[in-house]
Amino acid sequence: MTNLEPPKARRVYLLLRDRIASGEYRARSSLPSEPALAEQNGVSRVTVRRALDQLASEGLIERRPGAGTFVKGGQASLPMTGDISNVLAHLVEMGQTTEVKLLSFGYIVPPPAIVEALRLDPDERTQRSVRLRLIDGQPFSYLVTNVPERIGLSYSEADLASTPLLELLERSGLVAERASQTVGATLAGPDTAEPLGLEVGAALLSMTRVVYDPSGKGIEHLQALYRPDRYSFQLDLQRTGAGDARSWKPVDRPRKVAAPARSGRRAPARRPAMEKGSAE
Amino acid sequence: MTNLEPPKARRVYLLLRDRIASGEYRARSSLPSEPALAEQNGVSRVTVRRALDQLASEGLIERRPGAGTFVKGGQASLPMTGDISNVLAHLVEMGQTTEVKLLSFGYIVPPPAIVEALRLDPDERTQRSVRLRLIDGQPFSYLVTNVPERIGLSYSEADLASTPLLELLERSGLVAERASQTVGATLAGPDTAEPLGLEVGAALLSMTRVVYDPSGKGIEHLQALYRPDRYSFQLDLQRTGAGDARSWKPVDRPRKVAAPARSGRRAPARRPAMEKGSAE
């Protein structure tokens, strides 16, 4: 009756893209032939073709008439990684440049989810800002912050575009004492897809962070959405103790530890890396 | 020419679902009318209708002829949360039951990404297993592990279905000394969507973990995919030190600290929670 599933060509495209990224089809080697792919996925060759067209237009594969379709190993621009236990630190550049675009700014009546998270009084308003963070001119995160109105008034709209929010808060004499972060995944909607330069329906890494002052009142609510191909979280752990007391402890990212595995069944990665964990 | 984007009805569906989950449309209150939604999204009413049909069939909204469409506040079954700094601990149940289904098991020539991550010799084979983890009979994670062949031989296929892999490895006398975890997001492909009970194209939270022994050799490569509506990572942080030395430290999840913000622009959450961080 009603079919809300993605079109078949898209399915095949996603599948192949994933397999290429995960290294299942090795670079410089060939993919199965179009007829083979068609049969494997139960679709027609025309459909397979459309998926391949897309991959080719993104530069992921190379097609040689008569020969086959080949994975274009190469400069898969690697994602930055944020040290998840230190995501609150300022963003330190490593030759790369990050800039911030302020997409929207204003005072609103926050949705109930935010009221609850920040423990606001009913009808208390918040300053809501939407920012886009770019690296080398390429957007990689979409940030929606809510700050209680009285706090938000302590800095200007222009400040937001240049200074990390937490720093602004602390300058105002506020103390960020505790924070709670949750990491999940969502799909890009029309509103988030466009500024991030993605299609609607792309996968996004999401982080929600609530920062509290010593009294337990909420200071900041951040909803961050990341392009997983440009940003991911990393946490390095070290075993400590012995016997039953053995447990894992986060360690300050041992640099150059390994060719670290990438997330999301994606590309193998030599890591250019950033010296310190980055914020937002 | 070629359009690989999801159908419009799906876009609207995703958008609304996100807004409902994020609390943007409050529970027990009404959504904009069908004509309004149609205009806002630049689609016809018929299309909006299809999106609403889907939401209704999932029980997220309630439609009252003549009156409007209402958000069905309710028992949005909350996601489990894993303490991200402790994801290596065993899974401890809290009244809930987890079981494991072994979907596939065998020895393979691993893709290059795995070879690199585990620092295998070229042509060294790995034991690859695919497992599905369920809670209360509902799947929430899809796990692909690769272990160097010589190590994998130290335990049986049946062991895998009952015992956490890391425990098996340590029983064999191996020492897990260091681990590296990367968290990202992907889309569900046909292969992962089906066992997880999702549609193709759904968002997945992904974690890649590589465990090393003291010599720096890779012991285990885990690629985990989570349903974000059933599982998410959480990290609680506490400010320590003073002045320039101020920094954030992970803290063992302070229970009942707040109505914690949820990930992915999703539902507000009272948290039933698990006592200890869970594995995989």
Added chain:
DNA sequence: CAATCCTGTATCATATTTAATACAGAAATC
């Protein structure tokens, strides 16, 4: 009760997606 706004339902037209099929030309194999 009348006016209005909403959802439920149906019909018809159009654009797009998918499939089935055929054939040309490039590349690899023997």
Added chain:
DNA sequence: GATTTCTGTATTAAATATGATACAGGATTG
């Protein structure tokens, strides 16, 4: 060089998604 296998291209038909429109009937408002 002949054969096979592959991609490039085109044409057709069917299925599907989308849009435009109309109207019935419940809910709400005044």
